[in-house]
Amino acid sequence: xxxxxxxxxxxxxxxxxxxxxxxxxxxxxxxxxxxxxxxxxxxxxxxxxxxxxxxxxxxxxxxxxxxxxxxxxxxxxxxxxxxxxxxxxxxxxxxxxxxxxxxxxxxxxxxxxxxxxxxxxxxxxxxxxxxxxxxxxxxxxxxxxxxxxxxxxxxxxxxxxxxxxxxxxxxxxxxxxxxxxxxxxxxxxxxxxxxxxxxxxxxxxxxxxxxxxxxxxxxxxxxxxxxxxxxxxxxxxxxxxxxxxxxxxxxxxxxxxxxxxxxxxxxxxxxxxxxxxxxxxxxxxxxxxxxxxxxxxxxxxxxxxxxxxxxxxxxxxxxxxxxxxxxxxxxxxxxxxxxxxxxxxxxxxxxxxxxxxxxxxxxxxxxxxxxxxxxxxxxxxxxxxxxxxxxxxxxxxxxxxxxxxxxxxxxxxxxx
Ligand code: DWN
Numbered sequence: 015x016x017x018x019x020x021x022x023x024x025x026x027x028x029x030x031x032x033x034x035x036x037x038x039x040x041x042x043x044x045x046x047x048x049x050x051x052x053x054x055x056x057x058x059x060x061x062x063x064x065x066x067x068x069x070x071x072x073x074x075x076x077x078x079x080x081x082x083x084x085x086x087x088x089x090x091x092x093x094x095x096x097x098x099x100x101x102x103x104x105x106x107x108x109x110x111x112x113x114x115x116x117x118x119x120x121x122x123x124x125x126x127x128x129x130x131x132x133x134x135x136x137x138x139x140x141x142x143x144x145x146x147x148x149x150x151x152x153x154x155x156x157x158x159x160x161x162x163x164x165x166x167x168x169x170x171x172x173x174x175x176x177x178x179x180x181x182x183x184x185x186x187x188x189x190x191x192x193x194x195x196x197x198x199x200x201x202x203x204x205x206x207x208x209x210x211x212x213x214x215x216x217x218x219x220x221x222x223x224x225x226x227x228x229x230x231x232x233x234x235x236x237x238x239x240x241x242x243x244x245x246x247x248x249x250x251x252x253x254x255x256x257x258x259x260x261x262x263x264x265x266x267x268x269x270x271x272x273x274x275x276x277x278x279x280x281x282x283x284x285x286x287x288x289x290x291x292x293x294x295x296x297x298x299x300x301x302x303x304x305x306x307x308x309x310x311x312x313x314x315x316x317x318x319x320x321x322x323x324x325x326x327x328x329x330x331x332x333x334x335x336x337x338x339x340x341x342x343x344x345x346x347x348x349x350x351x352x353x354x355x356x357x358x359x360x361x362x363x364x365x366x367x368x369x370x371x372x373x374x375x376x377x378x379x380x381x382x383x384x385x386x387x388x389x390x391x392x393x394x395x396x397x398x399x400x401x402x403x404x405x406x407x408x409x410x411x412x413x414x415x416x417x418x419x420x421x422x423x424x425x426x427x428x429x430x
Pocket of ligand 1: 097101102103104105195242272339340341342343344345363364365366369399401402405406
């Protein structure tokens with residue numbers, strides 16, 4: 015089967031906004047067709063045709079949601095998943111703190127149920143499994159198995175209203191449902207919220223983190239755009255989504271993870287905190303509800319690409335050795351959009367066992383464990399996991415002492 019037929023097999027093109035069904039949608043950014051960001055290749059797959067999909071971003075003039083309309087089948091993206099929370103210590107630390115905060119705020123008894131949708135390898139729930147009943151709903155079978163090995167029971171299915179009712183029958187109502195870096199990945203948001211409503215009822219809370227669109231167009235980077243991320247949320251758009259399903263956002267916090275993410279607290283009847291109005295006002299001041307804001311962002315992306323590729327080509331002309339740090343999903347958007355391949359990066363290091371020994375999708379750069387770094391110290395390191403820059407730079411101070419320079423690629427190119 016050729017690439018085009020394979021693409022059409024897994025791709026659905028939406029005509030309507032994912033939240034409000036409006037057709038008044040404006041395309042403002044096109045990163046070009048590329049393979050899914052986590053579809054790392056085994057060496058034996060190199061001669062097979064890679065399936066690629068369009069990567070275009072739209073703004074809804076009615077509800078303000080920034081979104082992809084080209085939807086890649088979840089089974090292709092998530093059934094055998096390369097990403098592990100536990101591969102990034104700063105992320106584990108963040109989720110452990112979040113889990114403990116939520117238990118302190120919303121759990122009253124040990125028998126209370128705490129469910130996580132898309133809990134990956136169980137890193138968050140493991141931290142509180144002695145304080146309440148925990149359940150991980152993780153569709154990737156390979157990852158769900160790791161959760162079980164961590165002592166966190168996992169159901170390896172996609173979350174649905176049907177599964178929610180099954181859990182309700184077998185485990186009772188949930189006091190807390192969490193879904194971190196999941197809501198943006200789901201196309202059928204009605205199915206998600208119907209399922210959550212069944213699970214938490216009137217008394218439970220739904221707390222989720224999503225990458226904040228204000229960071230995407232601000233201090234973060236365009237590389238957070240990839241096929242897994244169907245939506246790029248503002249609180250304004252989220253409020254419209256949540257209220258359509260009979261819930262209210264009663265609290266919100268901006269957290270420094272994955273650049274900056276929104277931690278959103280949702281329930282049927284909790285008292286609404288001032289944080290919600292304060293943040294909505296902040297978003298209005300940033301113009302997150304106006305399409306011209308995103309058109310301006312698209313121009314910044316093109317400039318960012320030019321500056322990064324010019325720098326890398328200049329360094330290669332000078333005979334410099336450059337490697338990548340962190341085979342992240344966002345890194346694959348950056349590499350494919352900027353055309354950065356093995357001519358530029360000798361290899362990439364990554365702490366994730368599933369990724370080591372594989373090659374990056376589209377650009378085919380080999381991925382090694384971090385130990386490779388000390389066999390041949392490079393001149394420059396392109397930080398593909400820039401969202402952990404502080405922790406990584408601190409961890410690799412000895413390299414900097416040896417004169418190795420780090421390149422931060424987005425939103426502007428920086429050498430430190
Ligand atoms: O939404 C998603 C985000 C939240 O996480 C998922 N769809 C996929 C994933 O995106 P990502 O791969 O861009 O996330 P990270 O957490 O930025 O990926 C970091 C990568 O860097 C991991 O593969 C682990 C690796 N790493 C490393 O090699 N050394 C990370 C750290 C901190 C390190 O020191």
